[in-house]
Amino acid sequence: MRDLATEFEAERGRLLAVAHRMLGSRSEAEDAVQETWLRYANALADPAARAEIRELSAWLTTTCARICLDVLRSARVRREAYVGQWLPEPVVTPVESAGRGDGFAPDPAERAVRTDQLGTALLVVLERLAPEQRVAFVLHDVFAVPFARIAEALGTSEVAARQLASRARRAVSAPDLPRHTADPAEQRRVVAAFVAAAESGELDRLLHLLAPDVVLIGDSGGHFPTARRPVVGADAVGRFTVGLFGRAGRYHQQLLARPVLIDGVFGLQLETVHTDGRPIRLVTAFAVHDGRITAIFNQLNPEKLTDLPPLDPAEAQVWPPRW
Template identity: 45%
Template sequence: MDDEKWFAERFEEHRPRLRAVAYRMLGSFADAEDALQDAWLRISRAEVRAAEIENPAGWLTTIVGRVCLNALRSRRTRAEEPWDGRLPDPVVAEDGPSTPEDAVLLADDLGLALQIVLDTLSPDERLAFVLHDMFEVPFPEIAAVLEREDAATRQLASRARKRVSTARIPEQQRDVARQREVVDAFFAAAREGDLDALVSVLHPDVVARADFGAIKLPRPALVRGARTVAQNAKIGYVPAAELRPVLVNGAAAALVVRDGRPTNIMAFTVVDGLITALDIYGDPDRVRELAASALS
């Protein structure tokens, strides 16, 4: 087998893992696919023989990591707040067992809350944390990508780990059926306009984030507190909308459909029977693209 064919076969073999690396690094499916295409161009032009590569998965992962690092460095500097106005792309799926591809993407229980925190890390911190803590790439290999000393690379991962720890991301309720009960109770209360019932299913410190792209919102895009979130949910509920149960990053969520067209995705984080976070996607074009697999 010639080297070019060997590289192509190894790349396809490890594509699910490589896509998962790019998704965690970039938070965007489109950017992740662009990164994989860029990585493949580099791989196909690499001046290395197949026989020289002892660990194909590790070698491919570091190449994808380097491409993603460059992409992150070219972006505008991220704000230090846990959310800068754009929600990362969620993994939207039908309400049921996950596909093998989604299972790879969502390994380590990658919820939206963690993905949002990852967006606050510096590019170098994010690479060190994602490759080491999520994909078990050895520090010397990560250091080579970053062109840093091994000790400095370990410090980057440690700082990122502290940032994630400080964010105090709650451990979501694992029983999706129980999550669904809480989500259904939320929508039932919103439908009835029952403010007290809405408050009763919300954690006192619940946070609600809304990303409508370029659409100007009549209300703040980020609100905190059970009563404030409940009031916004009560005002924003549209009785004519159809609510289709879906999964977002493996958790109970809803796809809002109006006149046969998907318009919103509503993702919930449920902890100990209460909603601690509500993330709303409202850009119709983006929603349609993200929800394509669930609608099929």
């Protein structure tokens, strides 16, 4: 007798990675995978539906993609009403897990992605795409799903699926978007230098690390004051950063920090206290290209950090963290 749960669990990690790249939301990805499981169980209970499952992995991927497509279409309306800037829910893992697979860490197939965008940078850029383009791009360029299978998931022709992925590829490669091409060693070096420069409060040191067109995006979901528009340009981002850490010092706020991987890319987890006494938890992701930071993504919406373990004062480091 078939063990449905065992068969499905063998595919769960890959499905979670697929859904997360499509949706940019950990909770929505988990819901999509759970719905995929329910449809799988129902299909096996129906002889006619069961006969259509010739290749389990392909069937599950197609089913999950269809579910994600429906979620993306409805998400457009929700995002339009979102307070302030929007960033995806981060997947935070210990630095020690670099290079090892994880349910939400970049899937091995993602290493072959035909774009130099990875991590949070990729998820932010994908928000520019229409739902159908995003599904086609993620399935083909990230997870190497054949266009025939993508066409089936989208309910369109193979030619149309190719066109959707091609348009998405051009959009993701647009020259005005933050680039992230750094390998792990360069990421670590640049982020460590950023930490040292922010700690020193010396603007010139920060400017050497920031690309001229660097952009800083902060998502608080309306819970904390943040810039309602992206901060653009090395001087503006540098001054914003110096002011941010300078305020913490002026108000004698303890700032706990630790290096982490955010969507598989080096970043920071930080905790402090707002001037009104509320605790603030945030994660900061970076995009790095040619030795400079091209984008900084600050996620401090508590609704998107519910699964983030709090920093243990006994184990975390008082700012600055050491790499």
